[in-house]
Amino acid sequence: MxxxxxxxxxxxxxxxxxxxxxxxxxxxxxxxxxxxxxxxxGKSTLMKVLSGVHPSGSYDGEILLDGSPVHFRGIRDSEARxxxxxxxxxALVPYLSIAENLFLGNERRGRAGLIDWNRTNAEAxxxxxxxxxxxxxxxxxxxxxxGKQQLVEIAKALSKKVRLLILDEPTAALNDVxxxxxxxxxxxxxxxxxxxxxxxxKLNEITAVADSTTVIRDGRTVETLDMTSxxxxxxxxxxxxxxxxLESFYPDRVSVPGAEVLRIxxxxxxxxxxDRMVVEGAALAVRAGEVVxxxxxxxxxxxxxxxxxxxxxxGRDIRGRLFVHGRQTTADTVAEAIDRGIAYVTEDRKRxxxxxxxxxxxxxxxxxxxxxxxxxxVNGNEEIKVAEASRREMNIKAPSVMAQVGKxxxxxxxxxxxxxxxxxxxxxLILDEPTxxxxxxxxFEIYTIINxxxxxxxxxxxxxxxxxxxxxxxxxxYTLAAGRITGEVPVGEATQxxxxxxxxxxxxxxx
Amino acid sequence: xTSIKSPSTxxxxxxxxxxxxxxxxxxxxxxxxxxxxxxxxxxxALVVIVALFAVLTDGVSLSPGNITNIVLQYSYILVLxxxxxxxxIGGHIDLSVGxxxxxxxxxxxxxxxxxxxxxxxxxxxxLAVGVAVGAWHGFWVAYAGIPxxxxxxAGMLLFRGLTLRVLDNVSLSPFPAEYQRVAAGxxxxxxxxxxxxxxxxxxxxxxxxxxxxxxxxxxxARIRYQQRVESFPxxxxxxxxxxxVIMYFAWQLAHARGLPIVLIILAVLVLVYGLLTRRTVFGRxxxxxxxxxxxxxxxxxxxxxxxxxxxxxxxxLAAVAGVIYSSRSNGAQPAAGNMFELDxxxxxxxxxxxxxxxxxxxxxxxxxGLIMAVMSNGMQLMGVxxxxxxxxxxxxxxxxxxxxxxxxxxxxxxR
Numbered sequence: 001m002x003x004x005x006x007x008x009x010x011x012x013x014x015x016x017x018x019x020x021x022x023x024x025x026x027x028x029x030x031x032x033x034x035x036x037x038x039x040x041x042g043k044s045t046l047m048k049v050l051s052g053v054h055p056s057g058s059y060d061g062e063i064l065l066d067g068s069p070v071h072f073r074g075i076r077d078s079e080a081r082x083x084x085x086x087x088x089x090x091a092l093v094p095y096l097s098i099a100e101n102l103f104l105g106n107e108r109r110g111r112a113g114l115i116d117w118n119r120t121n122a123e124a125x126x127x128x129x130x131x132x133x134x135x136x137x138x139x140x141x142x143x144x145x146x147g148k149q150q151l152v153e154i155a156k157a158l159s160k161k162v163r164l165l166i167l168d169e170p171t172a173a174l175n176d177v178x179x180x181x182x183x184x185x186x187x188x189x190x191x192x193x194x195x196x197x198x199x200x201x202k203l204n205e206i207t208a209v210a211d212s213t214t215v216i217r218d219g220r221t222v223e224t225l226d227m228t229s230x231x232x233x234x235x236x237x238x239x240x241x242x243x244x245x246l247e248s249f250y251p252d253r254v255s256v257p258g259a260e261v262l263r264i265x266x267x268x269x270x271x272x273x274x275d276r277m278v279v280e281g282a283a284l285a286v287r288a289g290e291v292v293x294x295x296x297x298x299x300x301x302x303x304x305x306x307x308x309x310x311x312x313x314x315g316r317d318i319r320g321r322l323f324v325h326g327r328q329t330t331a332d333t334v335a336e337a338i339d340r341g342i343a344y345v346t347e348d349r350k351r352x353x354x355x356x357x358x359x360x361x362x363x364x365x366x367x368x369x370x371x372x373x374x375x376x377x378v379n380g381n382e383e384i385k386v387a388e389a390s391r392r393e394m395n396i397k398a399p400s401v402m403a404q405v406g407k408x409x410x411x412x413x414x415x416x417x418x419x420x421x422x423x424x425x426x427x428x429l430i431l432d433e434p435t436x437x438x439x440x441x442x443x444f445e446i447y448t449i450i451n452x453x454x455x456x457x458x459x460x461x462x463x464x465x466x467x468x469x470x471x472x473x474x475x476x477x478y479t480l481a482a483g484r485i486t487g488e489v490p491v492g493e494a495t496q497x498x499x500x501x502x503x504x505x506x507x508x509x510x511x
Numbered sequence: 512x513t514s515i516k517s518p519s520t521x522x523x524x525x526x527x528x529x530x531x532x533x534x535x536x537x538x539x540x541x542x543x544x545x546x547x548x549x550x551x552x553x554x555x556a557l558v559v560i561v562a563l564f565a566v567l568t569d570g571v572s573l574s575p576g577n578i579t580n581i582v583l584q585y586s587y588i589l590v591l592x593x594x595x596x597x598x599x600i601g602g603h604i605d606l607s608v609g610x611x612x613x614x615x616x617x618x619x620x621x622x623x624x625x626x627x628x629x630x631x632x633x634x635x636x637x638l639a640v641g642v643a644v645g646a647w648h649g650f651w652v653a654y655a656g657i658p659x660x661x662x663x664x665a666g667m668l669l670f671r672g673l674t675l676r677v678l679d680n681v682s683l684s685p686f687p688a689e690y691q692r693v694a695a696g697x698x699x700x701x702x703x704x705x706x707x708x709x710x711x712x713x714x715x716x717x718x719x720x721x722x723x724x725x726x727x728x729x730x731x732a733r734i735r736y737q738q739r740v741e742s743f744p745x746x747x748x749x750x751x752x753x754x755x756v757i758m759y760f761a762w763q764l765a766h767a768r769g770l771p772i773v774l775i776i777l778a779v780l781v782l783v784y785g786l787l788t789r790r791t792v793f794g795r796x797x798x799x800x801x802x803x804x805x806x807x808x809x810x811x812x813x814x815x816x817x818x819x820x821x822x823x824x825x826x827x828l829a830a831v832a833g834v835i836y837s838s839r840s841n842g843a844q845p846a847a848g849n850m851f852e853l854d855x856x857x858x859x860x861x862x863x864x865x866x867x868x869x870x871x872x873x874x875x876x877x878x879x880g881l882i883m884a885v886m887s888n889g890m891q892l893m894g895v896x897x898x899x900x901x902x903x904x905x906x907x908x909x910x911x912x913x914x915x916x917x918x919x920x921x922x923x924x925x926r
């Protein structure tokens with residue numbers, strides 16, 4: 001077996017927190033090697049070690065390239081040896097042309113050091129052809145879709161004489177057609193002898209293209225699977241990633257719905273700046289001890305509906321009736337909504353949920369400072385006690401409650417947001433995409449927490465793009481299409497197919 | 512090919528160490544220093560700068576007379592810095608405070624000097640004008656949604672113009688003796704003189720005792736809540752060092768002219784605003800708004816109200832500074848307070864506030880202001896040219912913020 005890269009016993013810690021513990025990885029020359037693991041398992045850190053982002057000396061262990069040890073002090077060192085990493089967030093300059101982006105920092109110069117535009121554009125055209133992108137090299141990158149931008153990134157890597165190409169979640173933002181195109185390109189690169197390391201969450205893609213798969217869990221190598229035989233299934237990989245089978249994915253729950261907690265009737269919301277209705281005539285209700293789902297495609301108005309109910313924090317011209325515990329009431333500000341026992345856990349925790357530069361403690365108390373204060377004075381010790389309790393109950397993995405929230409993994413950040421809202425002691429929680437961007441293990445924990453809340457008599461509304469999640473967690477599911485509720489299905493009768501049908505129900509047919 | 516190591520359901524991570532383990536204090540000085548590097552960095556810088564100028568001026572900079580001088584000369588900048596750091600934590604800026612200092616001083620001077628009103632009428636009027644100016648800014652920033660940079664830039668021009676108008680373009684002076692006492696008065700001789708002022712020492716001792724007692728009570732409370740506290744010897748050492756510094760300071764003042772009234776004002780303000788920012792809901796909300804505006808709004812923080820009061824408070828403190836400055840300069844001048852805003856902003860940033868908001872402390876801003884004050888004063892004592900002074904101050908601001916950025920980067924990036 002001809003090994004191009006070997007990483008031996010890599011250990012990396014960040015201020016006392018171990019990110020990688022003794023990880024080993026061997027990549028054969030000319031293969032597509034997939035790396036999978038949950039978020040926070042250490043995949044990206046491993047690749048940063050490999051590409052020199054974490055310089056030699058900041059980690060333990062050794063890296064062998066073509067059998068001899070290498071010590072990269074920065075990304076330039078690794079690129080000089082033909083290792084190129086393409087990050088999940090593309091690093092292209094939007095207002096520069098494709099050609100300018102391709103040779104950024106590596107400009108094709110002519111005499112007197114001036115840029116030779118003819119050569120630049122001609123070489124760019126060749127590179128684009130080699131990745132199958134038919135675009136004029138002078139086109140500004142901003143005019144390309146994400147899929148094509150991804151191809152530009154790969155072309156850029158090729159311009160650097162890449163031998164080992166590392167792709168971090170290359171298809172995360174791509175649609176199916178673009179993804180298929182990209183995977184084809186990877187196969188072609190493999191034929192040209194370029195080795196590929198691909199970090200991916202999409203197991204169907206891994207089984208489709210990878211020759212080997214290394215599974216990482218909690219900063220350790222779990223196993224390396226040989227995929228060439230075709231015997232390794234997605235279920236097999238998941239088992240390695242989470243250390244358990246998929247059946248137990250949604251924890252069991254006995255449903256005993258009680259009295260109605262929240263109901264809206266005839267709810268309409270106008271777009272804040274445009275003259276159109278985002279939600280129209282919506283009605284829904286949720287009872288204590290019940291999980292109700294809201295299914296809808298992008299732009300159906302799910303988040304808008306939820307935020308308009310939560311203290312009118314979205315939209316204008318909001319009309320409709322709101323009932324809490326059967327009594328008609330109002331929630332015109334967020335503070336009022338919190339007083340009524342409503343909590344809204346945002347879909348975008350970094351932008352709307354957390355103060356990333358502050359610590360766990362102050363984030364947990366942010367929405368419930370009233371409970372910790374008397375006459376405007378905060379009891380700091382009580383606050384720490386509360387945060388400490390949340391950390392324990394929610395199993396937030398942080399060195400202490402004084403740890404900065406921005407440094408936690410996505411799943412732990414989500415638990416901080418949940419803690420914050422649970423501390424307001426709500427009767428109804430609206431969870432908007434509660435498991436977006438968090439790994440399988442943390443998802444399971446979130447589901448367990450939801451079940452615990454429901455068992456304690458809370459009412460929960462879950463908004464999710466993942467239909468299996470709604471089917472696994474909810475008692476009833478409302479479907480939303482173009483701002484209207486198009487259906488209400490008990491989970492026993494719901495299937496992905498009939499939900500999807502309701503979610504795509506046309507406006508005319510409904511109204 | 513290894514097999515799966517633990518084929519069971521996910522194990523919860525081991526429970527955190529029992530509370531007893533947490534109660535054991537840390538005596539690790541190194542860890543403490545690293546933990547507080549951001550804050551301690553500026554303390555170290557202040558000590559170094561004080562020591563440097565003590566050497567360069569053959570000890571003149573630490574003489575009783577000069578220490579008194581520093582207090583008198585820079586108190587109004589420190590007062591402004593208190594308000595400024597709060598505004599900066601909230602993610603805004605206030606460029607108008609120099610003009611507001613001038614306007615409030617002018618209003619006071621017109622009432623007291625030109626119209627012969629009692630001194631306290633002048634002070635109350637100045638404070639009222641300051642609050643009104645703050646409400647004006649607060650309205651535009653909080654309710655009209657105009658960026659504070661623009662609003663206060665406009666305010667800078669606007670209130671400078673109004674100052675000229677109020678003063679009819681001429682300076683007014685002098686104030687009656689009572690008014691002058693605000694900035695130039697001392698409390699001394701209350702316990703008789705023995706060549707030094709015993710009263711000042713007594714106040715110093717009370718301050719030290721207060722510091723020790725409140726520190727001890729906080730410590731007890733933390734232990735009761737089973738939190739980590741520093742070890743007892745370290746606690747004693749900390750109190751001893753702070754106590755020694757305060758007593759040295761008091762001793763020097765006692766051998767000059769006694770306790771400046773303006774120092775009492777400043778101490779009260781630092782105490783009140785230190786508590787306001789750290790311990791009150793309002794203070795928390797300021798940090799929350801500066802840290803993440805949207806998240807704060809969605810957590811039920813009344814963002815507009817908080818922003819409004821932030822500027823009202825800034826206006827109030829600018830008026831306090833205006834009274835002190837007019838009292839010290841014994842009159843009102845059309846150009847008073849020029850560039851004060853920049854000194855106050857520099858103090859906040861040297862003291863560790865972040866340009867992006869959400870970070871900063873009142874005490875930090877005070878230390879930042881003192882660094883500027885000690886440097887200016889030291890260079891004046893040495894007879895350094897004005898041009899060089901300006902260059903040095905500029906470099907110190909730059910280096911301080913660069914150091915801060917470097918520290919943050921070294922503290923580790925997210926995985």
